[in-house]
Amino acid sequence: MSSQATSTGGAAPEAAPVALAVTGISKSFAGVHAIRNLSFVARKGEATALIGPNGAGKTTVFNLVSGVYGVDAGAVTVNGVDVTHMPSRRRIGCGIARSFQNVRLMDHLSVLENLLVGQHIRAASLTDLLTPYRLFPNHRWRQEARQALADNGLERYANETVSGLPYGVRKRVDLVRATLAGASILLLDEPAAGLNPSETNDLRDHLNLLVAQGLTLVIVEHDMHFIDSICSNVVVLNFGEKIAEGPLSVVRQDPEVRRAYIGDGEN
Amino acid sequence: MSGYLTGVLVVLAFNVIAAYAVYLPMAAGQLNLGIAGFMAIGAYGAAFLTNEYGWSMLAAVPVASAAAGLVGLVIGFPVLRTHGIYLALATFALGQVIAAVFLNLEVVGGAAGYTLSAYAGPYVVFAAAIGVVLVMLYLSRTRFALYLTAVKSDPTVADLMGISVRGVQVAAFALGAMVAGFGGAFYALHYNFVEAQHFNVLLSVFTVLYVLFGGAQTVWGPLAGAMFFTLAPEALRFGEQWRYAIFALFIILFMAIRPQGLITTSLFQGFRRRSNEASP
Amino acid sequence: MLTQQIINGLMLGAIYMLVAVAFTLAIGVLNFLNFSLPGLFMVGGMATYGFIRIGWPWFFAIGGALFLAALVSLLVERLAYRRGEGAEADVPLVSSLGFLVLLENLMLVQYGSDQQAFPALLPDMNLRVGGLVIGIAQIISLAISVILVAWLSWFLKRTNAGRRIRTVAENRETAQLLGVNIRRLVPQLFVASALLAAVGGVLFAVNYQQVSPWMGEGPGFKGVAAMIIGGMGSIWGSVIGGLLIGFAEVLSITFIGADVVNITVYGLLLLILIVRPQGLLGKPPAREKL
Numbered sequence: 001m002s003s004q005a006t007s008t009g010g011a012a013p014e015a016a017p018v019a020l021a022v023t024g025i026s027k028s029f030a031g032v033h034a035i036r037n038l039s040f041v042a043r044k045g046e047a048t049a050l051i052g053p054n055g056a057g058k059t060t061v062f063n064l065v066s067g068v069y070g071v072d073a074g075a076v077t078v079n080g081v082d083v084t085h086m087p088s089r090r091r092i093g094c095g096i097a098r099s100f101q102n103v104r105l106m107d108h109l110s111v112l113e114n115l116l117v118g119q120h121i122r123a124a125s126l127t128d129l130l131t132p133y134r135l136f137p138n139h140r141w142r143q144e145a146r147q148a149l150a151d152n153g154l155e156r157y158a159n160e161t162v163s164g165l166p167y168g169v170r171k172r173v174d175l176v177r178a179t180l181a182g183a184s185i186l187l188l189d190e191p192a193a194g195l196n197p198s199e200t201n202d203l204r205d206h207l208n209l210l211v212a213q214g215l216t217l218v219i220v221e222h223d224m225h226f227i228d229s230i231c232s233n234v235v236v237l238n239f240g241e242k243i244a245e246g247p248l249s250v251v252r253q254d255p256e257v258r259r260a261y262i263g264d265g266e267n
Numbered sequence: 268m269s270g271y272l273t274g275v276l277v278v279l280a281f282n283v284i285a286a287y288a289v290y291l292p293m294a295a296g297q298l299n300l301g302i303a304g305f306m307a308i309g310a311y312g313a314a315f316l317t318n319e320y321g322w323s324m325l326a327a328v329p330v331a332s333a334a335a336g337l338v339g340l341v342i343g344f345p346v347l348r349t350h351g352i353y354l355a356l357a358t359f360a361l362g363q364v365i366a367a368v369f370l371n372l373e374v375v376g377g378a379a380g381y382t383l384s385a386y387a388g389p390y391v392v393f394a395a396a397i398g399v400v401l402v403m404l405y406l407s408r409t410r411f412a413l414y415l416t417a418v419k420s421d422p423t424v425a426d427l428m429g430i431s432v433r434g435v436q437v438a439a440f441a442l443g444a445m446v447a448g449f450g451g452a453f454y455a456l457h458y459n460f461v462e463a464q465h466f467n468v469l470l471s472v473f474t475v476l477y478v479l480f481g482g483a484q485t486v487w488g489p490l491a492g493a494m495f496f497t498l499a500p501e502a503l504r505f506g507e508q509w510r511y512a513i514f515a516l517f518i519i520l521f522m523a524i525r526p527q528g529l530i531t532t533s534l535f536q537g538f539r540r541r542s543n544e545a546s547p
Numbered sequence: 548m549l550t551q552q553i554i555n556g557l558m559l560g561a562i563y564m565l566v567a568v569a570f571t572l573a574i575g576v577l578n579f580l581n582f583s584l585p586g587l588f589m590v591g592g593m594a595t596y597g598f599i600r601i602g603w604p605w606f607f608a609i610g611g612a613l614f615l616a617a618l619v620s621l622l623v624e625r626l627a628y629r630r631g632e633g634a635e636a637d638v639p640l641v642s643s644l645g646f647l648v649l650l651e652n653l654m655l656v657q658y659g660s661d662q663q664a665f666p667a668l669l670p671d672m673n674l675r676v677g678g679l680v681i682g683i684a685q686i687i688s689l690a691i692s693v694i695l696v697a698w699l700s701w702f703l704k705r706t707n708a709g710r711r712i713r714t715v716a717e718n719r720e721t722a723q724l725l726g727v728n729i730r731r732l733v734p735q736l737f738v739a740s741a742l743l744a745a746v747g748g749v750l751f752a753v754n755y756q757q758v759s760p761w762m763g764e765g766p767g768f769k770g771v772a773a774m775i776i777g778g779m780g781s782i783w784g785s786v787i788g789g790l791l792i793g794f795a796e797v798l799s800i801t802f803i804g805a806d807v808v809n810i811t812v813y814g815l816l817l818l819i820l821i822v823r824p825q826g827l828l829g830k831p832p833a834r835e836k837l
Contacts, residue, residue, distance in 0.1 A: 132408035367809035515649035
């Protein structure tokens with residue numbers, strides 16, 4: 001398994017090791033190709049962007065990697081482990097967590113409780129399950145979740161029920177929840193969508209900090225400035241196929257990329 | 268304590284236990300319309316073990332409720348492949364089948380019913396109900412309760428967070444069945460008589476109504492619902508005949524006005540906010 | 548002997564079929580498991596009985612009972628369905644169960660909990676065909692059931708109103724975009740399904756010549772089972788399911804005993820729900836989008 005990961009990424013001697021390797025994956029829904037023979041790698045401690053026009057299949061890639069759908073062909077390797085046939089529930093244990101384009105928080109739970117759910121994979125023993133953590137205000141899992149909220153300037157929302165919060169706050173909580181799984185790879189689906197400029201700046205700083213700490217990010221995003229300031233590598237999708245890959249400054253000159261984006265308002 | 272009051276409180280105790288049996292799976296998003304079937308397993312189990320084998324109550328009750336839980340566990344796996352209305356109907360069918368099986372079991376008296384010789388007094392029943400409430404309160408402070416809500420709220424995301432959705436669902440279902448069996452066992456031991464006809468759909472339905480009335484969002488809802496529906500009719504002294512008609516009318520109007528139930532999380536949040544403002 | 552039982556099963560199945568179609572109309576189009584329908588079935592039988600007892604001619608009595616059932620169903624629509632739309636899925640279901648309990652207990656207050664003898668409306672005539680005995684009431688109720696269901700199926704397939712209903716069943720938003728007035732259509736559907744259930748109740752009373760406040764529970768719940776077995780939302784599925792349940796019931800009574808009916812019928816339902824939840828003729832549910 002690990003040999004596959006190194007063979008995919010071991011080209012340049014100075015390149016960081018491969019964290020996530022997607023090798024020739026395909027998926028069709030009711031006979032329509034959503035993703036066709038897609039390969040790319042995300043390297044440890046780097047941010048990789050996944051861009052493309054609407055409907056190019058970016059979120060589908062996340063769904064295939066996280067296991068919401070199974071692939072029709074190809075393989076997905078996470079930190080050297082082949083997860084292609086692993087149930088979605090187990091994949092987070094290999095060190096990969098994700099956020100959601102449409103903010104999928106548990107509406108009836110408070111912000112803090114949502115974060116506690118995010119910690120599950122690190123608190124999965126029977127003792128953790130049956131410890132009455134709510135009886136201890138300073139229980140370590142609660143402390144950790146509160147700290148994470150404070151780090152993101154969200155502490156005043158800790159006990160609010162999620163359904164009543166503004167979109168921008170929920171979007172940020174969704175991201176914090178993904179980080180609390182302790183995963184080394186984060187798939188972030190349009191993390192900046194719906195945020196105001198100052199929130200976007202904070203988010204950029206936060207993500208750059210995560211990268212500096214050695215986390216691997218894969219980001220789906222439309223905001224090219226945002227991508228430019230975080231991602232060292234960009235994979236461009238169109239109609240489920242990879243049409244270009246490389247640094248943003250290079251791929252944006254690519255004629256096929258320009259053609260894919262004509263009329264899309266970008267570039 | 269007067270005999271009348273004791274009688275009412277015993278009924279209350281049974282209703283509270285039954286309400287929590289419905290509440291556990293409901294917290295995980297399952298409408299169990301067959302809870303009476305699991306009560307029947309507990310009731311007949313305790314009756315059979317004390318009668319035929321001379322077991323003491325102390326041994327018979329846990330075994331009988333474990334048997335109900337086990338049936339819940341075994342049946343829960345296939346039945347919980349279904350969701351929503353299908354699940355409600357599957358549990359409904361299950362309840363009917365279980366009651367019908369006991370109706371046909373001649374070892375436990377069949378349609379004529381089954382008389383017990385062991386007896387659990389009112390204080391034993393009260394202790395059992397209080398025990399159930401305490402266990403539920405304890406559970407509500409744990410991650411397990413959190414995951415019940417998570418699984419109900421968004422199973423896809425709960426799964427991606429690494430939670431075994433199936434495991435949580437089956438656990439909630441089986442634990443609910445166990446609590447129902449526990450209540451059923453004491454029911455048999457207290458009244459010294461069981462008949463399959465008692466464990467019918469309406470018993471399941473009324474129990475579900477307690478919980479929905481009280482509210483399934485918090486652990487206090489089932490208690491409030493069971494108390495209201497046991498004590499209010501006594502206090503108001505409706506004619507015996509009108510009791511259920513008024514009960515039903517009340518449920519309909521209440522559901523139309525406050526479908527989320529009496530006691531909700533936002534209610535608690537309101538209290539908390541007020542007390543925070545009072546003492547900053 | 549066996550042929551006779553098959554005929555009896557057919558008669559019983561025809562009544563279950565009516566109830567199942569009533570359920571399937573509510574669930575297929577409105578996605579509402581309307582547990583007040585067994586109550587409306589009972590209202591059909593009990594109210595007819597009540598009106599006859601106060602001296603109404605039988606056809607007025609039946610008309611009055613059907614009218615009453617339709618009226619109650621509009622109340623169900625108002626209080627259980629419409630109010631529960633934004634709430635959790637369980638709420639309208641439970642509220643409709645509340646209606647069942649309410650109707651049963653109102654009848655109990657009025658007429659007591661005992662079985663009441665329903666007068667024979669039709670001459671006690673039997674057709675004898677080669678050793679088989681078929682009651683005239685049986686034939687008439689079978690005919691009425693079949694005609695009603697066949698007409699409904701034709702109506703949904705061939706008329707504009709029927710097409711509108713099927714569009715709503717497929718997709719609410721699309722239907723609204725196409726200009727279907729859902730606010731008006733929904734009460735009409737409630738009335739239609741109430742009438743089907745109540746007709747079932749009248750036929751049951753005429754056939755078995757007894758009524759009680761609880762008469763809706765058995766046939767009503769078996770109607771639900773029939774609908775599920777046939778496939779939710781499919782009229783012909785309900786027909787098949789109804790007949791299957793009718794046969795299963797009659798055959799288990801004949802060969803095993805009356806007490807095992809619930810085991811056979813609900814065991815069958817449970818099995819279908821586990822093995823093939825969409826039923827015999829239903830479509831599998833659509834999958835979720837992330």
